[in-house]
Amino acid sequence: MIVRNRPLLVDLNFSENQIGDANIPMMCHVMMELQKTLEKVHLNDNGITQKGAQDLGDALACMKTLKVLRLNGNPLCTRGAQVILQVRSSRTRTSGP
Numbered sequence: 001m002i003v004r005n006r007p008l009l010v011d012l013n014f015s016e017n018q019i020g021d022a023n024i025p026m027m028c029h030v031m032m033e034l035q036k037t038l039e040k041v042h043l044n045d046n047g048i049t050q051k052g053a054q055d056l057g058d059a060l061a062c063m064k065t066l067k068v069l070r071l072n073g074n075p076l077c078t079r080g081a082q083v084i085l086q087v088r089s090s091r092t093r094t095s096g097p
Helices: 021-033 050-060 077-095
Strands: 011-013 040-042 068-070
Touching: 021 050, 050 077
Parallel strands: 011 040, 040 068
Antiparallel strands: none
16 A cells, blocks of 8 residues: 555545545555554535544544544534544543543
């Protein structure tokens, strides 16, 4: 995979690529390969719904360096956004001050 040749990649932008929920597991795999350095992920306007948000939430639980996740223009619905926020708040609580 291309990302293996970029071990210091900190900003990943896949906005407007019609990823959809079906390809979120692959994106999560990419994110996990970069979990030690990745700080920003842009997935704007990709048709990601509540289902994709759940898969992203599962991957985000392990992402200690991620500071920015952009999901603008995706039909996440309230529940999808809540899943992401729950992961974020649990990471903040477990990582300490």
